[in-house]
Every structure is written in C-alpha cells, then in structure tokens.
Amino acid sequence: MSLICFKTLYRKSTPVIRRTLLEFNPKYYSNSKSCIILGIETSCDDTGCAIVDSEGNILGEALHSQHLVHLNNGGIIPPIAQDLHRANIERVVNEAVQxxxxxxxxxxxxxxTVKPGLPLSLMIGTKYSKYLCRKxxxxxxxxxxMEAHALTARMCDKSVEFPFLVLLISGGHCLVAVAERVDKFLLLGESLDDAPGEAFDKVARRMKLKNLPEYSKLSGGQAVELAARKADNPLAYKFTIPLQQYKNCNFSFSGIKNQLLLHLQREEILHDVPADRVIPGVYNLCAGFQIVVTRHICHRVQRAMEYAARKNLVPPDKQTLVVSGGAACNNFIKGGLKMVCDEYGYKIVRPPPKFCTDNGVMIAWNGVERFKENIGIYHDWEHIDVxxxxxxxxxxxxxxxTERISCKWVKLKGINLPQNQLQSSTV
Known part of the structure; x- marks a missing residue:
C-alpha cells in the first residue's frame, strides 16, 4: 500500500480500524517529518486535550468547559478553576485518546501549556502531562x-506561510506581532491594561445582560455582540477612541470600559432602573461599545501593517493577517479588520471559532510544528515549571x-460612527 493511500484510508477510518492499520504498518509515523502529538490545555478555565498528526488531522479531542460555573460566580476564581481541572483532566485525556x-x-x-496563564490552572495540566511522559x-x-493561538491558523489553512502578521485578542491578552518562524515572534503592540475579552465580560456583567434569558448562558463577548444587533440607534452614546495621540500599536480598553460605565450610571439614575433590570437603551449601549472597540483595534492593526511594510517584515506577496483568540470570534470585529485588510492587500485568516477559544488542538498542533523543526523537545523535563x-x-x-507612523485611517463602510469618528484624517 502506498503512503498516500495509507494516509487517506487512515484519516477516514474509525478508531478500531485505525488501530488495525497501525499494526499493519507500524512505521507509518516513524520518519522525522511525521509525528503524532498529544496536547493538553489548562491555562485558564477550559480543560482540553487533543491528538493531532503532522498533517493537521485531528485524530481525537475532548474539552470540558467551566464557563457556566464561573459565569454564576461573576468571574473566574482561580482555586475553583484548579479544582475543576483536577476533577476532569483524567477523563478528558482518556476521552481524547479513546x-x-x-x-x-x-x-x-x-x-x-506551561505559560502564560493562571498558575493554579497551568499546574494541573503540566503535572498531568509530566505524569503521562513518565508513565x-x-x-x-x-x-x-499565545504562540499556540498564533499558529493554529497554519493547521486550518495550509496557505498561511511565514512570515505573517498576527492579532491575538482574548480574555487575557491583546497583542499584534509578526510571526517569523515557529519559535520567533516580533511583538509590535500589546494591551496596556484590560484585554478586550476581559472588557467585554466586565461590561456585560455590569449591564446585567445575564438577567435577560437569551443571554443568561453566554460569555460577555457573545452577549454584547448579539445584543448590539438589536440596536436601533448605535450612535446614541458617544465614545472616544483611546490612544489616538500615541503613534504606536499598543492597545487600551479600560478607558472605553469606563466610558460605558459612566453612560450606564447616568441612564440608571435617569430611568430609576431597579437593581435587577437593564437600562432601556442597553442594545444601543452595547452597539456603541462594540463599535469603538472595533475602531481602536483596527487603528492599531493598520499601523502595524504600515510598520511591517516600512521594515520589510512581511513580503508583499505573502501579506496575511491571522486573527485568533476568544474575542476573535466576534464577527463585527472581524468585519472591521477585513475592510482594513482589503485596503492594504492582506488576506485575513481566522480559525474556526472552536479553535479560536482555548482548546487542546492548538497545543497539540504547536507541538507538531515544533516537533517537525526539532525545537523544544525535552527528555529531561523535571526543571520545567509554569x-x-x-x-x-x-x-x-x-x-x-520611534518610527512615528501617521495613518490615514481606513473608513469602515457599513459601521455607523459619529461624524468625529469617521476616519478620513491622519493621526
């Protein structure tokens, strides 16, 4: 049987047939360019495990989400997250392997995953992984x-080649960088305070969207995005875009969050809103918040594209923007970024939403990328800590x-903005 036929048959087979095929041809994965990697993710509140091969085939996966527990607690409590990881990791790994x-x-x-993340959560996945290695x-x-988030797109879309621009937006991180190689990144900008997902969660909680049945089981980002679709006047509340006077690619979301809180407090007093109710204009407030967040992200990414061009970091024939992380699931934000990419001749690539959020697949795939390059493979690993x-x-x-790059901001067509935010000026 040829190797190509074997691979095709293997991918389409059931687990039982796969075992038989491996017994028939045990050297299928023996060469240096082929591998099977088991990945474990416990950086925050999701316990994930996956087995991925060198072609990007997901052979098995399992995920346990703690979302509803932390939603009811009003946020992630690290000791609780650790206990839930500890209670579920063996089952999750066994399900993926089986x-x-x-x-x-x-x-x-x-x-x-050993970094970055909640230490108590990281500890569970790292210790269990070492136990499996030892056994x-x-x-x-x-x-x-974050490297794993950045490279997942290469598993989902084989056309993504190094170097490429990457935007990672999640509950704990926000950064824009150039991915030069599997293990080499150039950081162009990062959040100075809140991450976008964190800001979405905080404002959704403060607006009490959870008290509306249709949003009661959603994350803050999901709730705000869906609520914003019901806005009849997205310009009802004025927001200003942060960091416009700074010619860098850094991000800041705490000021936008505080602007929303001020609007919210005024509305609650004006309408004498009970403690468990939402304000009458909640949908418009969600829309205004989402618009300014999108505009701010697009500003920083546009300047990153200008910088990459000035420094010849991304070849003109390989201009790709990879967008990943939990907040990348927001289609409104992706729509704004798509307009910027179209203007600059970039291809935008976003992994499927299930691979944007934390999962074992992205960890296993990062392991595959590193294994093929013979990078970061440890046989003596006791010294490695979280x-x-x-x-x-x-x-x-x-x-x-230092480059002091001024940009003529791309106008986001179809996104309603107040006149003073329609970006035709150079900043």
Whole structure:
C-alpha cells in the first residue's frame, strides 16, 4: 500500500480500524517529518486535550468547559478553576485518546501549556502531562499559550506561510506581532491594561445582560455582540477612541470600559432602573461599545501593517493577517479588520471559532510544528515549571513608536460612527 493511500484510508477510518492499520504498518509515523502529538490545555478555565498528526488531522479531542460555573460566580476564581481541572483532566485525556484509537506507544510526544496563564490552572495540566511522559516514556514539549493561538491558523489553512502578521485578542491578552518562524515572534503592540475579552465580560456583567434569558448562558463577548444587533440607534452614546495621540500599536480598553460605565450610571439614575433590570437603551449601549472597540483595534492593526511594510517584515506577496483568540470570534470585529485588510492587500485568516477559544488542538498542533523543526523537545523535563506571565518574542514596541507612523485611517463602510469618528484624517 502506498503512503498516500495509507494516509487517506487512515484519516477516514474509525478508531478500531485505525488501530488495525497501525499494526499493519507500524512505521507509518516513524520518519522525522511525521509525528503524532498529544496536547493538553489548562491555562485558564477550559480543560482540553487533543491528538493531532503532522498533517493537521485531528485524530481525537475532548474539552470540558467551566464557563457556566464561573459565569454564576461573576468571574473566574482561580482555586475553583484548579479544582475543576483536577476533577476532569483524567477523563478528558482518556476521552481524547479513546476517540483517536491511537495507543500511547504511537504518540511521539506530549505537549502542554506551561505559560502564560493562571498558575493554579497551568499546574494541573503540566503535572498531568509530566505524569503521562513518565508513565509512557515520552518526551515533554512545553508550549507558550499565545504562540499556540498564533499558529493554529497554519493547521486550518495550509496557505498561511511565514512570515505573517498576527492579532491575538482574548480574555487575557491583546497583542499584534509578526510571526517569523515557529519559535520567533516580533511583538509590535500589546494591551496596556484590560484585554478586550476581559472588557467585554466586565461590561456585560455590569449591564446585567445575564438577567435577560437569551443571554443568561453566554460569555460577555457573545452577549454584547448579539445584543448590539438589536440596536436601533448605535450612535446614541458617544465614545472616544483611546490612544489616538500615541503613534504606536499598543492597545487600551479600560478607558472605553469606563466610558460605558459612566453612560450606564447616568441612564440608571435617569430611568430609576431597579437593581435587577437593564437600562432601556442597553442594545444601543452595547452597539456603541462594540463599535469603538472595533475602531481602536483596527487603528492599531493598520499601523502595524504600515510598520511591517516600512521594515520589510512581511513580503508583499505573502501579506496575511491571522486573527485568533476568544474575542476573535466576534464577527463585527472581524468585519472591521477585513475592510482594513482589503485596503492594504492582506488576506485575513481566522480559525474556526472552536479553535479560536482555548482548546487542546492548538497545543497539540504547536507541538507538531515544533516537533517537525526539532525545537523544544525535552527528555529531561523535571526543571520545567509554569509561568503566569511570559512575553511573546522580541519586543519592538518602542521601535514602532520611534518610527512615528501617521495613518490615514481606513473608513469602515457599513459601521455607523459619529461624524468625529469617521476616519478620513491622519493621526
């Protein structure tokens, strides 16, 4: 049987048939360019595990979400998150392995998120991964959570080649960087305070969207996006875009959040809103908040594109913007970024939403990318520990500001903005 026929048959087979095929041809994954990696993710509140091969085939996966528990608690409480990881990780890993039909002897390495994230959560995944490595005599691959988010697009879209521009927006992070290689990133800008997902969660909670049945089980970002679609006057509340006077690619969302809170407090007093009710203009407030967040993100990404062109960091024939992270699931934000990309000749790539949020697949795929390059494979791994914070690559944020790049902002057609926010000026 040819290797191509074997791979095709293997991908389409059930777990039982896969085991038989591996017994028939045990050397299928023996060469240096092929591998099977098991990945474990526990950086925050999702317990994920997946088995992925070198072609990007997801052989097995499982995920346990703590979303509803933390939603009811009003936010993530680290000790509770740790307890839930501890209670579910063995089951999640077993489900992923069983669904793959891959015996541990055929797995080449075990990858796990070790940074950045909640230390109590990271500890569970890292310790369990090391236990599996010890039990099955496998090498360990420590994974940087944000690098994994950045490279998942290469599994979903094989046309994404290095170098490319990447925007990562989530509940804990917001940054724009150039991905030069599997293990080399150039950081162009990052959040100075809140991450966008964090801001969405906080304002959704303060607006009491959870008290409306249709949003009661949604994350803050999902709730605000859906509520904004019901707005009859998205310009009802005035917002100003932050950091316009700073010629860099950094982000700031705390000021936008505080603007919303001031609007909300005035409305609650004006309409004498009971403690468990939402204000009459809640949909318009959600829309205004989402518009200014999108505009701000687009500003910083546009300047990053200008900087990348000035420094020849992304070849003109390979201009790709990868957008990932939980907040990247917001289609309104993606729509704004698409307009900027169209103006600058960039292709925009966003992994499917299930791979934008935290999951085991992205960790396993990062392990695959590293395994194929022979990077970060440890047989002596006892010294590797978790880190709650970890920079992404080489920091070029100061150099970006030094360039003093002015931009004629791309007008986001179809996005309603007040006259003083219609971006035709140079800032």
């Amino acid at each position: 669904s793959s039909g891959i015996p541990f002897k055929e797995i080449d390495a075990i990858a796990a 099955h005599d496998k090498p360990f691959m420590p994974i940087h959570h 880190e709650n914070s970890a920079p992404l690559g080489e920091d070029l944020t100061n150099d970006v500001e």
